[in-house]
Amino acid sequence: MDLKELTKNKFLRALLLFMVVLLPWFIAIIIVNNSSEKEEAVTVKIINYKADSLSSPVDHSKFEILQQKFETPQQVTEACLTCHNKTGNDIMHTSHWKWARPYVNEKGDTIELGKKNIINNFCIGIESNEPRCTSCHIGYGWKNKDFDFTAEKNIDCIICHDQTGSYKKFPTAAGNPVTEETMFDGKKFLPPNFNSIAQNVGLPKRENCGSCHYFGGGGNNVKHGDIEKVLTKTTRDIDIHMGIDGENMTCTACHASDKHDIQGQLYSVSSYNQNRTTCEQCHTETPHENKILNQHTDRVACQTCHIPTYAKDAPTKMNWDWSTAGRHNEDGSITVEKDSNGTMAYHGMKGDFKWEKNVKPEYYWFNGNAKHYLVGDKVEDTTLPVQINTLLGNYADANAKIIPVKVHRAKQIFDPINKILIVPHLFGKDSTSYWKNFDWNKASITGMKVVNLPYSGKYSFINTEMYWPLSHMVSAREDALSCVDCHSRDGRLANLAGFYMPGRDYSQILDTIGFLLIILSFVAVVIHGLLRYFSKK
Amino acid sequence: MKKSTYIYRRFERFWHWSQVLLIFFLVLTGFEIHSSYEFFGFENAVKWHNIAAWAFLVLIVFAIFWHFVTGEWKQYMPTTKYMMAQINYYIFGIFKGAPHPTHKTVYNKFNPLQRFTYLGLKLLVIPVQVITGFIYMFYMYPENPIHIGGLSVFALIHTLGAFSLIAFVILHVYLTTTGETPLTSIKAMLTGWEVVDVDEQEEHAEHLKNAVKYSIAGYYRLDENGNFLDVNEAWLKMYKCTDKEQIIGKHYSITRKEDDVKELDEVVKQVFEGKIIKAVPATRICKDGSLGKHILSANPTYAGGDITGMEGFIIDITDLDVNSEHLHYAVKNSQAGYYRVNCKGYYEDVNDAWLNLYGYEREEVLGNHYSLSRTKEDLHILDDMIAKIMKGKSISNMIATRKRKDGSVAKHIVSANPVYKNEEVVGMEGFILDISNIETKL
Numbered sequence: 021m022d023l024k025e026l027t028k029n030k031f032l033r034a035l036l037l038f039m040v041v042l043l044p045w046f047i048a049i050i051i052v053n054n055s056s057e058k059e060e061a062v063t064v065k066i067i068n069y070k071a072d073s074l075s076s077p078v079d080h081s082k083f084e085i086l087q088q089k090f091e092t093p094q095q096v097t098e099a100c101l102t103c104h105n106k107t108g109n110d111i112m113h114t115s116h117w118k119w120a121r122p123y124v125n126e127k128g129d130t131i132e133l134g135k136k137n138i139i140n141n142f143c144i145g146i147e148s149n150e151p152r153c154t155s156c157h158i159g160y161g162w163k164n165k166d167f168d169f170t171a172e173k174n175i176d177c178i179i180c181h182d183q184t185g186s187y188k189k190f191p192t193a194a195g196n197p198v199t200e201e202t203m204f205d206g207k208k209f210l211p212p213n214f215n216s217i218a219q220n221v222g223l224p225k226r227e228n229c230g231s232c233h234y235f236g237g238g239g240n241n242v243k244h245g246d247i248e249k250v251l252t253k254t255t256r257d258i259d260i261h262m263g264i265d266g267e268n269m270t271c272t273a274c275h276a277s278d279k280h281d282i283q284g285q286l287y288s289v290s291s292y293n294q295n296r297t298t299c300e301q302c303h304t305e306t307p308h309e310n311k312i313l314n315q316h317t318d319r320v321a322c323q324t325c326h327i328p329t330y331a332k333d334a335p336t337k338m339n340w341d342w343s344t345a346g347r348h349n350e351d352g353s354i355t356v357e358k359d360s361n362g363t364m365a366y367h368g369m370k371g372d373f374k375w376e377k378n379v380k381p382e383y384y385w386f387n388g389n390a391k392h393y394l395v396g397d398k399v400e401d402t403t404l405p406v407q408i409n410t411l412l413g414n415y416a417d418a419n420a421k422i423i424p425v426k427v428h429r430a431k432q433i434f435d436p437i438n439k440i441l442i443v444p445h446l447f448g449k450d451s452t453s454y455w456k457n458f459d460w461n462k463a464s465i466t467g468m469k470v471v472n473l474p475y476s477g478k479y480s481f482i483n484t485e486m487y488w489p490l491s492h493m494v495s496a497r498e499d500a501l502s503c504v505d506c507h508s509r510d511g512r513l514a515n516l517a518g519f520y521m522p523g524r525d526y527s528q529i530l531d532t533i534g535f536l537l538i539i540l541s542f543v544a545v546v547i548h549g550l551l552r553y554f555s556k557k
Numbered sequence: 558m559k560k561s562t563y564i565y566r567r568f569e570r571f572w573h574w575s576q577v578l579l580i581f582f583l584v585l586t587g588f589e590i591h592s593s594y595e596f597f598g599f600e601n602a603v604k605w606h607n608i609a610a611w612a613f614l615v616l617i618v619f620a621i622f623w624h625f626v627t628g629e630w631k632q633y634m635p636t637t638k639y640m641m642a643q644i645n646y647y648i649f650g651i652f653k654g655a656p657h658p659t660h661k662t663v664y665n666k667f668n669p670l671q672r673f674t675y676l677g678l679k680l681l682v683i684p685v686q687v688i689t690g691f692i693y694m695f696y697m698y699p700e701n702p703i704h705i706g707g708l709s710v711f712a713l714i715h716t717l718g719a720f721s722l723i724a725f726v727i728l729h730v731y732l733t734t735t736g737e738t739p740l741t742s743i744k745a746m747l748t749g750w751e752v753v754d755v756d757e758q759e760e761h762a763e764h765l766k767n768a769v770k771y772s773i774a775g776y777y778r779l780d781e782n783g784n785f786l787d788v789n790e791a792w793l794k795m796y797k798c799t800d801k802e803q804i805i806g807k808h809y810s811i812t813r814k815e816d817d818v819k820e821l822d823e824v825v826k827q828v829f830e831g832k833i834i835k836a837v838p839a840t841r842i843c844k845d846g847s848l849g850k851h852i853l854s855a856n857p858t859y860a861g862g863d864i865t866g867m868e869g870f871i872i873d874i875t876d877l878d879v880n881s882e883h884l885h886y887a888v889k890n891s892q893a894g895y896y897r898v899n900c901k902g903y904y905e906d907v908n909d910a911w912l913n914l915y916g917y918e919r920e921e922v923l924g925n926h927y928s929l930s931r932t933k934e935d936l937h938i939l940d941d942m943i944a945k946i947m948k949g950k951s952i953s954n955m956i957a958t959r960k961r962k963d964g965s966v967a968k969h970i971v972s973a974n975p976v977y978k979n980e981e982v983v984g985m986e987g988f989i990l991d992i993s994n995i996e997t998k999l
Binding site: 542 | 597598
């Protein structure tokens with residue numbers, strides 16, 4: 021073999037070796053990088069759900085009793101009850117009517133827990149403020165403690181069943197509509213045409229539910245963050261289920277009812293993991309094609325990945341500082357300030373607000389059960405925010421899943437001597453209500469007297485937090501979170517402690533040791549190699 | 558003695574290089590899952606880390622099987638013998654050009670440090686990685702059936718294992734450069750061949766064994782009743798037999814004409830009395846009834862001091878027309894000598910009979926050129942013969958003159974056949990039978 025051939029051969033050999041070493045890498049990298057799931061049309065696996073196509077079986081306009089001249093809304097209810105003669109009793113047992121649910125407290129006693137004895141993080145407590153708060157009650161005339169919860173005629177049937185869209189409860193009238201044209205906050209309220217409404221009743225539409233649930237807290241999207249008026253007519257970008265270009269589902273498609281008891285729990289007032297509306301009821305617990313994603317559903321709620329942001333249209337209230345309330349302009353009018361988005365940043369009656377849009381949720385473990393701060397509970401540690409409600413569950417609890425939550429933070433009025441949250445008398449035309457007189461002391465005296473609790477005469481403000489699990493405004497699958505949203509050093513679950521998550525967790529010490537081990541090996545090799553090289557020369 | 562030897566078998570190399578790829582790939586995807594960098598994307602990294610893990614597991618199962626079946630697991634038995642010497646070598650000796658303190662052989666491929674490290678990998682690091690990996694895979698949300706309280710401990714051990722493997726790879730790759738030349742060891746792991754120390758005793762035994770198997774001298778072995786226990790290919794060929802089964806168990810008398818059986822009976826009788834027959838000419842009757850001539854040697858076989866049978870070699874002399882009759886009787890007292898030379902003509906091995914014929918000690922012969930054993934005038938004949946053999950031909954008999962150590966010459970019949978390695982002729986071997994007695998008689 022001459023020299024030329026030899027070099028050629030050597031070159032070929034080197035080339036071959038190079039190929040043998042590198043080719044598998046190129047192949048592997050190309051395969052892996054091209055193996056990401058292709059976007060294909062996916063059929064979503066659905067059980068237990070069929071779009072509602074049933075037309076109303078009766079024409080209410082034909083009923084004689086509904087053609088009489090109605091003077092009051094109660095007359096309409098009485099007319100309804102003549103046929104639906106068991107429904108009144110059913111309603112009496114629902115939380116929509118009672119605004120309460122049975123709850124076994126720490127002593128083992130069953131109590132009624134609801135809006136009467138909890139605090140919320142917005143307008144605080146309903147007692148002494150009823151006419152304003154109960155404008156969303158499905159009844160007429162819950163003005164004070166003396167409301168008769170057994171009077172069936174006070175049930176407001178039409179707030180849920182009106183199909184005309186013309187029926188409105190007045191914001192400060194304890195659940196009643198107006199009897200004459202009245203203005204409120206720049207909006208005109210007209211007396212309803214009861215005949216037209218009564219003859220046009222049907223299954224609740226989005227607007228019916230929304231008339232209360234959109235506006236909790238006194239304005240659109242104030243409380244929930246994921247339920248607001250845009251849902252009445254929305255697109256799949258905002259809510260894949262309700263979007264008219266999506267599945268176009270109504271509220272009741274998921275929140276089915278049994279004897280008027282509607283499925284679903286909201287943990288601002290609910291306490292137990294029962295009769296909940298879940299994604300799994302239609303989607304099953306293993307809805308993905310990917311096995312690892314299906315394994316995630318063991319401990320991660322669907323909502324966590326599929327609701328990447330909430331308040332996608334209107335902003336929601338994230339923070340309410342009552343301590344700054346009371347400011348007036350020089351002319352004596354109440355100070356009102358709006359931020360650059362046109363949302364209210366300050367109101368003299370209420371204090372400072374913070375609003376946010378397209379908010380990333382916070383994440384917590386939740387097993388479906390919750391605890392609440394009940395009116396009169398002592399605050400043990402005043403340095404921490406008072407937990408208005410507490411979502412129970414943690415990593416060690418096998419029934420707990422990670423869920424997305426809107427956390428609403430506030431500063432509420434507090435009795436530092438008795439260490440209890442004060443339920444102030446806010447609403448009313450009397451001489452002590454805060455919104456008329458702007459005197460926290462007077463409002464506290466009245467408010468605490470109504471709830472039968474002591475008031476030391478001293479008040480301060482304390483940080484509070486309230487947790488709102490998110491289930492609406494579900495995004496399309498392509499917009500769901502991806503692995504690295506959580507499986508990364510500073511991902512969305514960065515603050516969720518108590519367990520090891522790949523990609524997020526590591527041991528600083530171990531990584532340092534490992535890195536040093538590699539560096540040391542490398543340095544040792546280089547030094548040894550150089551010494552060998554030079555010692556041979 | 559150093560010799561190019563096949564030390565890494567095919568599966569071993571496949572296993573090693575697959576392991577290389579898999580470990581690199583697992584590290585690459587694993588540290589992406591550890592959030593050390595982004596490359597494949599987290600989802601892909603997880604998916605392919607799992608696939609590679611399963612592939613690795615399959616490979617491990619095969620490798621375990623292989624190690625036990627081949628007995629190669631013994632290579633990994635740890636020893637402290639020469640451990641300090643090996644450490645000293647890497648710290649001091651290597652810089653002074655000192656020789657390796659331990660010698661690689663087929664039976665001892667690893668130095669004490671390698672044994673210790675590889676065993677550690679096989680028994681500690683890799684099992685720990687597999688077990689923690691499985692927990693990682695199947696106890697993603699660990700509560701059932703055993704509550705292990707989170708992945709933390711297992712994940713951290715898995716990470717530690719990964720770091721140790723990287724450190725191992727760096728050191729391992731570097732230490733491959735400490736062979737004869739920097740690339741020797743890597744080449745060996747690619748081709749399987751490396752120049753290593755060979756055990757002369759082992760080699761000798763191996764040569765003798767192969768000599769019988771592949772030689773063109775026929776080998777036979779009889780039991781105490783004179784029935785055939787074994788014959789080699791060359792024997793079958795000489796008797797024009799195709800199937801060994803036709804011979805095994807049959808009495809030797811079927812190999813002779815009726816008249817000649819007595820002659821053989823006599824030989825057999827003598828051997829069973831403990832005598833060694835160095836060479837006796839014989840006429841055989843082949844399977845097809847044709848006749849052939851050969852010279853045979855015979856010696857008793859022993860088990861526990863008792864004669865259990867006899868064995869010997871035969872060399873065909875059918876075509877040896879020159880004085881064949883004389884030869885028949887003349888080479889009576891000779892004995893089959895065995896030799897083996899490499900392709901350049903240097904002696905690799907010889908047996909005692911050969912040494913006896915030539916009057917040399919073994920050490921004086923091995924590694925020397927065959928010219929040692931020939932007169933100058935005869936040298937070209939042998940050169941021609943070697944050239945033929947190197948082309949793959951065999952020579953079944955040829956009369957040659959040898960030069961003994963004391964300078965005297967003598968005649969013998971020689972057989973020669975090529976020695977193959979990887980389909981290439983790398984040497985030649987054969988038997989010689991002394992016929993010098995004929996010469997004297999004649």
